[in-house]
Amino acid sequence: MDEPLPIDTGTSAEGQVPLAPTDPVARVLIDHPVPHLARTFDYAVPEKLAEAALPGVRVRVKFAGKLRDGYLLERVESSDHIGPLATIQRISGPVQVLSEDLLALCEAVARRYGGTLADVLRLAIPPRHARGEKAVLKAEKAGKSADPAAAETENPVTGPDDGPADDPQLLNRLGEWVLTAGEEPTSDERAAQPRRRALACTPGPTPGLSWIRAGLDAARATLESGRSVLWLVPDHRELAVLHSTLTHAGIAEVSVLSADQSPELRWQAWLRGLLGHTKITIGTRAAAFAPVADLGLIICTDDANLNFLDQHAPYPHAREVCLLRSTIEDTELFFVSTDRSAEVQRLVEIGWLADVTPVGPARRHAAPVVFVPDEERDPFAWQRIPSRAWQIMRTALRPRPRDGGVPGPVLVQVPRSGYYPVFACARCQEVARCPQCQATLTTQSEVGPFACRSCGYHSETFSCQRCRSNQVRSIVRGRARTVEELARALPDIEIVESGGDHISTALDETPRLVVATTGAEPYVLGGYAAAILLDSLWPGPWMRSIDESVARRLRAASLVRSRDDGGAVYLGDEDELIRQTLTAFDPTTFMSRQLSDRKVLGFPPYRRILELTGAGADIDEMIGEIGEVEELLREDAEDGQRSVSAYPFSAGDRVGTRVAEIIASRSAKKQPQVRVRIDDPRSL
Template sequence: MDEPLFPAATTAHGQVPVAETDPVARVLVDHPVPHLARAFDYAVPLTLAEAAQPGVRVRVKFAGRLRDGYILERTEFSDHVGPLAVIERITSPLPVLTPLLVELCEAVATRYAGTLPDVLRLAIPPRHARAEKAVLAEVSARPATRQSPPEQATTEADSESDSNSESDVETDEDTTPVLTALGTWVADGSAPPLPSALADAAGATSARLALTVTPGRLPGLGWITAGLVAARAALSAGSSVLWLVPDHREIAVLSAALDAEVARGTIDEYTALHADQSPEQRWTAWLRGLLGRTRLLIGTRAAAFAPLADLGVIICTDDANQNYLDQHAPYPHAREVCLLRSNLEDTGLLFVSTDRSAEVERLVEIGWLTDISPSATDRRAASPRVVVPDEDRDPYAWQRIPSRAWEIMREALHPRGDEAAGPVLVQVPRAGYYPVFACARCQETARCPVCESPLSTQSEVGPFACRTCGYHSETFTCSRCRSHQVRSIVRGRTRTVEELSKALPGVEIVESGGENIPIAVDFTPRVIVATTGAEPYAIGGYAAGILLDSLWPGPWMRASDEGVRRRMRAASLVRARTDGGVVYLGDSDEVIRGALTTFDPAVTMARALHDRRELGFPPYRRIVELTGTGTDIDAVLGEVPELEELTRDEDEAGQKVVAAYPIAAGPHIGTRLAEITSARSAKKLPQVRVRIDDPRSL
């Protein structure tokens, strides 16, 4: 039978009356199966003709069951021959899927070889009816936030429907006064000398900047000061600001600082959006951004997609933090989402941190980002004095806590000169890692069979690796007694606390790690023993920092980068040398020593990238990790000739192949891998998991 020459009128199953104008809706069905995660045509019933607008959430029948979806567009005709299934109901009349959000999510899906529904699940929080009703009532009762005087905006921040961090961030009652005092301290010192380029460029259109901060007047919190400069410039120009931080602790301290700014009237209001909120709080915060009820939104990685009217600048703090890497398909990194969004919406961008990531340094090299970090002279003056043990001259440098470290601690707790006493930070290795280990039978320190450097391991059963020459092995054999058993010769947090309690009677010892991590401490002289990453902020900064042992993040290409990041973060919590701040660095790694003694992580990263550029390693090429059976992986590689295989590992579960490809081929490779995944899904072939640019793949 020949097809009709003209499109037939749209009809619906059950002869349901359809909308008179544009009766066909293209609905993106939220489906986890790759080849079904696309748009399908549905008839718009006459009863929903007004509400069924592009961007709204709907419920439709798909394969015999109701599923969520979004209307992408309304059209007059459908390519489908015959009656169409109808939209069952409108979940919400709000058009939450805006054209800008669709464009961003499509770009992220292409970047990471995923599907649009997968990205939308990360970008749009689950709907909460009560929260939506409250926000809509607020919108109808009061004008938009940007038209409100500061007094009214502050009142809104205290209402039940708001998403300010006072009510959203879960903090102990004992730490709340400390956080309040911390926020006041930041607000009091929020105008220290900053690079003049920041103040000048922050107000410029689409300025893209990179800044590494020093302790200065606000040890550990200079990122707030820098961010406030950029935020105020954008807000004064009538634009909105999106500010990303790695986790709930940064949300808490940033919220405390912003609360102090709101109380002083320097900022009208702000909204927080993060994973520790309830579904009601998350949906409230997201809608406030969508409906223009806030101009300053702070949040963790999912907030990178949050809608904001007239977005002027995106601020990303500590972009190398692993918390920014989403563990749900298609596994996007918030830094890359910020880069894509800055391009699509033509916004300003500020990366601010205590260290320098490889990706940001490459963007500085090619001129896409402007580095406005302080000069070497300014960095040295605003950083603490770093003491490195001399094993040749100090006979006690090998001890767990050397005599020089004891002296620094005692001087910080009970200073003799004009310096003010303050808390002391003692950083110990992260639980679960053996930075240095020995044979369990003969106590011989484990050394690399290739270069004789000390070996490191992640656990008692491996893997074992050498950080000097790159040697890697799944098993260990003692060179002296041939035993395969190992033991740690690095004591953990509890043992360190015991030693300090005996040596420093009468001094308060506070542990930070595991389930008990205080966000902030006051200026009382005490010793804080913290595992890596659990260091609390200190009002006034730490008087001294004792960084014990060597931190080994694991046998991967960026282990040195991560080691520098962890040490820089801890050292940045210590006062500047002009205020008596001292750091004792127990690391033997020359890269870490060089980064901390100069306090210039950008130069350290630039040197580290030289070899990666010559070898074509990330960030100068993109990598893709393929996981599955060897036959299936080879089939995928055969369909994408641009992929160059770098490594292949095999275990009981299958194989893992890491391949590289040029950055310029990124959109093509992402699209092609997504098409292959969809085709294999349609043919019911075994899937190959695809992860693009996972930093731990190499």
């Protein structure tokens, strides 16, 4: 039998274009939204682009008759493709934006969340801005570290159109206050810190901003060793205050990176980090992937904040990106917050993170005094603003000379608009109560869902026990009504509102009332003299609702001066867990107890969670193909059904990889897609 003739598989290009003399084949990752097409393809490297076509650069290639963006991952000698290869059309900029470390991190995130590498790179690398890139490269060539030209017309923190501008003079005073308050730790104390640690901080000498002092101490030790720092914060308000503090601390070469910036400023900040022009990079969740030359420390502030959860596929959480990055790049890691997330507490308990939270008398003295309603002794404790709250408020605004207190602003925290912590029947005005335990029901809107915090009762519909009506009305007053009541009772006191479209970042120490919705509480120079935390702030019927309630209260209470400086908090919650945690100002003990129950039940964070949303038959098919998950619940959703399954940590990469393969396969077969979310905190 004759041998088959050998096939010439030598590399050639369409149109007989001359190729690069060495490694003429480029493996290009196509930036494509369709899952089965977001992968690598071989392209020929033309001779004219031989020197510019380096691994990590952005390229433009023809794909399915259209020009598309992509990343050149590597150059090789030959291709398995039979026939001529399409050529790279052009190089989009001379900078190798995709480094080996960044590629490894993005691949790890894609495996972790069951997504495509192209989706993760879309989150990790901002769109290119040619003018901004030219300015940075010009500065690089001239030996400078930055080009301030673009920053003259825009705020480097918030961008040109990010709501009302903050008073820069007040931000400067805040930065100076953070630096001058308290004592500076010695170099020996800095060196003694564990490499990976977590801190639940107290107000101390800098109420509301003690996280900056703690992070700054850690950052200085890293900067003194010659390495760089990456610091993540939840939103632009923290970013503005942090930037001001670092500027006043004399730390040069600070780069600010946020999705709120203009495309030009964001790309410039990203490039400066890549080229090593900055020693410290600060930003919101968009900065979790930011390139930092010689990275030595990652700081993540308030890791439980839902702003860190990306709303674009594959929906990564910045905390998990930090954990992966610290492992891949072998860096120090520091989680600092006023509360303690379940994920961080689990890492503390297994010994991966060291807990450096102060305990005992030191912690109690650094926190404000917390008062709770006493129905037995105070006959007016049931009122919207009880007599004890009025007393605390007046004492803080106008302390008597014999008390020796320093007057200051008073924070009045009210629920978010549209949230019904307590509601009643719209027909008979009867307060809605749980049919199982008779505790008050709570809902997020007039149409539900309705749930009980005491026994866990949950229902999608409401029926009044007295008149059987299905209509509800709120009996908790919002921010506007609260302001009216305070204005009538204290007509000569200034009232400032913060919430909705008008959220203040910082205020001065003038004695006034500050009425703010949850999460919109401004920072105050010197801290609030007192806080009145009205109504219950239960966020809804989900597993982490009590965690979120405690976190919201602790964040507000941390803005108040310590008890040694006369700070006081009136807590209106009836929940005993919230009262105990706030009174002791001890979130670590609270979370440790919560985790003991979840560990027995096999709930997160002791297992990972896979949420699938789509048609029931498609969900069943995917779960059958994955094979390593246990379905916990199935319920109807707007676009079909929602299924939540659990799987062990040991199967993490396998499940993530398998999910991505199934999604790509379904895409190639043009089957209906199922939306996938892994470890979404609100899945249960």
